[in-house]
Amino acid sequence: MTKKIGYLGPRGTFTKIAVDAIFNGEDKESYTTIPECIDALDAGEVTYGVLPLENAIEGTVNVTLDYLIEKKDIKIISEVIVPIRQHLMVHPSQAETWRDIETIYSHPHAIAQCHHFLHNDMKHVKAESVSSTGAAAKYVSEHPELHIGAIANHLAAEEYGLSIVKKDIHDFTNNHTRFVVLHKQSSELLSKRLEVKGHKTSLIITLPSDHPGALHQVLSAFAWRKVNLSKIESRPMKTGLGNYYFLIDVEQKMDDVLIPNTIAELESLGCSVDVLGSYPYFLLNGISVHA
Numbered sequence: 001m002t003k004k005i006g007y008l009g010p011r012g013t014f015t016k017i018a019v020d021a022i023f024n025g026e027d028k029e030s031y032t033t034i035p036e037c038i039d040a041l042d043a044g045e046v047t048y049g050v051l052p053l054e055n056a057i058e059g060t061v062n063v064t065l066d067y068l069i070e071k072k073d074i075k076i077i078s079e080v081i082v083p084i085r086q087h088l089m090v091h092p093s094q095a096e097t098w099r100d101i102e103t104i105y106s107h108p109h110a111i112a113q114c115h116h117f118l119h120n121d122m123k124h125v126k127a128e129s130v131s132s133t134g135a136a137a138k139y140v141s142e143h144p145e146l147h148i149g150a151i152a153n154h155l156a157a158e159e160y161g162l163s164i165v166k167k168d169i170h171d172f173t174n175n176h177t178r179f180v181v182l183h184k185q186s187s188e189l190l191s192k193r194l195e196v197k198g199h200k201t202s203l204i205i206t207l208p209s210d211h212p213g214a215l216h217q218v219l220s221a222f223a224w225r226k227v228n229l230s231k232i233e234s235r236p237m238k239t240g241l242g243n244y245y246f247l248i249d250v251e252q253k254m255d256d257v258l259i260p261n262t263i264a265e266l267e268s269l270g271c272s273v274d275v276l277g278s279y280p281y282f283l284l285n286g287i288s289v290h291a
């Protein structure tokens, strides 16, 4: 059976840039929302799913993380970090009069990344959330009669024939998003085009309830072994106020001793630990990808 790759589409999304960076020429299927893509992976309609997990300005893409926590047989097998440049684009028929636009469409994360620009330069323009930056660009291209714009990337402008009227409108220059490749088996997926930058192991840890100093003990299990962490974040367990999971990213591959022994120590403290994946990560830098 040929391998199919699901991603958050349509064409022209940042996720599509990530997919094209990792996979070359395979059959790619776009999904309108993150849950639809994860369901397709769960149901075996696609072999891999590529989804955004975290942005440097706006933080975690919670819906992706929540599904990863819930669907225990779906694992992260690779990660690509993509530089994010947001541009304002309009239908070419409105390129001269773009200051008259009344509504700007984009993905909520993209809108949040351009908050200062929207607040200071586009005060009277409504910002409307849609399922992706690519969907916003597509919508603008299909409605030349409306006074609207989209926040999206330069490939979306090319794909849908839009004119970029304001470049680089994201508030902070160091804007990157982590995209993860998901699969139903723990493995590692390498890229033919990108060099491995390092490895991570992502863990979801549930603390024993009402145990004073539990988080401190969890962190010390990593600290005394000199295991470096690149992320710690709490997510509500959705079972009541004050109940959290902790997502911890360890800056190394799963091995036979260090990480298993850390997990064993955590379990002896009454924590439960799930491994979301142990995977290589790549940085897409200045590479223009077309698939």
Ligand SMILES: O=C(O)C(=O)C[C@]1(C(=O)O)C=C[C@@H](O)C=C1
Binding pocket: 008, 012, 013, 014, 015, 016, 052, 055, 061, 084, 107, 109, 110, 131, 132, 133, 134, 177
């Ligand atoms: O809308 C897109 O283009 C996406 O791929 C989604 C997404 C996100 O979820 O954060 C990805 C990268 C950017 O940070 C903005 C939007």
